Amino acid sequence: MIKNKKFNSVVAMVSACSLMTVGFTSEAASAQPEAHMAMGTRDVQQIMKLDSNMLEITPETLMVSTKEKIEEEQRRKIEEVEQREREAREKAEREAREKEQQEAAALQSQYQELMASIIFCEAGNQPYEGQVAVGAVIMNRVRSSAYPNSIEAVIYQSGQFGPASTGWLDRVRSSRGYTATAMQAANDALAGANPIGGCLYFDQGGYGMKIGAHYFH
Numbered sequence: 011m012i013k014n015k016k017f018n019s020v021v022a023m024v025s026a027c028s029l030m031t032v033g034f035t036s037e038a039a040s041a042q043p044e045a046h047m048a049m050g051t052r053d054v055q056q057i058m059k060l061d062s063n064m065l066e067i068t069p070e071t072l073m074v075s076t077k078e079k080i081e082e083e084q085r086r087k088i089e090e091v092e093q094r095e096r097e098a099r100e101k102a103e104r105e106a107r108e109k110e111q112q113e114a115a116a117l118q119s120q121y122q123e124l125m126a127s128i129i130f131c132e133a134g135n136q137p138y139e140g141q142v143a144v145g146a147v148i149m150n151r152v153r154s155s156a157y158p159n160s161i162e163a164v165i166y167q168s169g170q171f172g173p174a175s176t177g178w179l180d181r182v183r184s185s186r187g188y189t190a191t192a193m194q195a196a197n198d199a200l201a202g203a204n205p206i207g208g209c210l211y212f213d214q215g216g217y218g219m220k221i222g223a224h225y226f227h
Contacts, residue, residue: 125196131173140222145199
């Protein structure tokens, strides 16, 4: 069917060219008959050559073209699915990181408040360096194998800190009754500030490094 249509179009174009050739004046045609005929023949040959590719369209070439279009569409859809999956995965990872950061920040805030509370109870009336020193003792114990390995466990260890055993620490903690100075001392101790070296104990009237009313040893 396609071949017939293309062939008919070629025939039509050849006929048109023939009519154009006949349209020359009789004088010009008689003067140069060979040139007239040669030009008309070349034109027909060029037209036939240009349209030969059109006559070569077959069901097989159409099938190949359709197959390529289908494969290209399939590739495009696969790329879209992969892009959506990648974006969903990146979003889930980002949300997981944000959640971890929020949980870590909340835990850090709890540690700061607990540390500020015990510092206030033990050394709220002491100079700032002495308050940081109490926090440093707690951090030294956390790092020591002789004591529990968490701030809360160290502070609430039985027989160690009087305010923890009497309930005073919990009251200060729940009411946030610590001072801004105690909170700053807690932040500094948690960040690594340590004016007393490796000391694990402090008391009044004992021995060791004296800061304010406390001796650290």
